[in-house]
Amino acid sequence: MTRQVSFTLALACAAIISCLPGTALAQEASGRRTVWDGVYTQEQASRGQAQYMQTCAACHGTDLRGGSVVPSLVEESFAFLYGGMTAGELFSRIQRLMPSDRPNSLSSQSYRDIVAFILQSNKFPAGEKELDAGLDALRQIFITTKQPEAEAQLAQAQPVDRFVTVNGLRIHYLDWGARDKQPLIMLHGIGRVAHTFDHIATHFNKNYQVMAVDMRGHGESGWDPQGAYLVEDYVKDIEGMAQQLQLRNIVIWGNSTGGRVAQVFAGLHPDLTAAVISEDVGPERPREIAEGLTNRIKQEDEKGWASEDELFAQLKAANSRTSDDVLRAYAHYGSRPRTDGRVIWKRDPKIGNGFVPTELWRFVSQIQSPIIYILGGRSTIVPAETQEELRKTLPQVQITTMPGLGHYPSEENPKDFLAIVDRFLAEAKAGR
16 A cells, blocks of 8 residues: 555545544434344345455455554444444445545445445344445434344344355344344254254343354255255354354354354364353264164155144154243244145255264364363263263363253253353353
């Protein structure tokens, strides 16, 4: 960057800051539209990211954090520079100043896309419609860096459906609010869906930004056309999600296959991971379990059930220790009608491709954060010899067995399970 360009940018930044105190837009206005209302789409933000990387990243950095001369476009700097303004003012200033070597040289659509990417990078939620094309309409969208209280309370009471597009797939997750808190990502097992965490998500959403994910091939998330459902494929999706949503200091929790994904993610990204909770799954998947699940998926998809009630009845018979509310949520959100009217699971039949007897020790050995394995006493998935090897490999590991429970302790005895998790997370925070 030349001295002249640097000087020009510095003056521009000073001009932006100097105009803030006098703006009437800093005042709260009841009922107005804000950037918390889903004013851009995920697709638009993805276009904006590509355009930004091509034309703006050289000055502002690939992470939007700027440098010694140019300001950061995220977090505290963004709040200071643009809090109380409108999306229209943000658009106009970006158009006038960027790219630094040829301002106002991009199309109006490109600048709107870049605005969408900046909003996404500051954790404002995506919606179903793109940013308005008219400047007057953009000036009606206010930038409030704190989520409105009413919306925050609503988000804590029930989840909001969100989507991110990563690795060519649209990934669905449930956002339980509290976006200013530490992120807690919940990953389900094969065949289950994000809503199977509903009964425990509300326990955490006042202290954490809880996000329960429909993993690829499940629920409302997209199906991979090549049938790519190995652990590494799921991990890549969580990596993409963390990057797009700018997540750091993550508590990652998974049950069954979700726990395998959590372990690999933590091993690959110790810099992003604050703690790991693995529910009844370790670094190994026994061959007989992998083969049994593959056969069961095929049989269930071929036969199906006459109704959602029949599916619930079968779940209840097989999971007598699990509450009706949990099983009904599983039956309702995890199923879909087949063309002949019968009910089948809402999943890609190819998810069985991921049932291979792989071991994950090379990733687990790299985990640096606190980690706990919470096991069911009646489950055989993490045998005593594996537990002993975990203790040798990870000095910080905790292993807790809940007597009398099976493969999903959080569903069978949520009260005691949550007490274990609360204690673990408190210790993890205290040890930081």
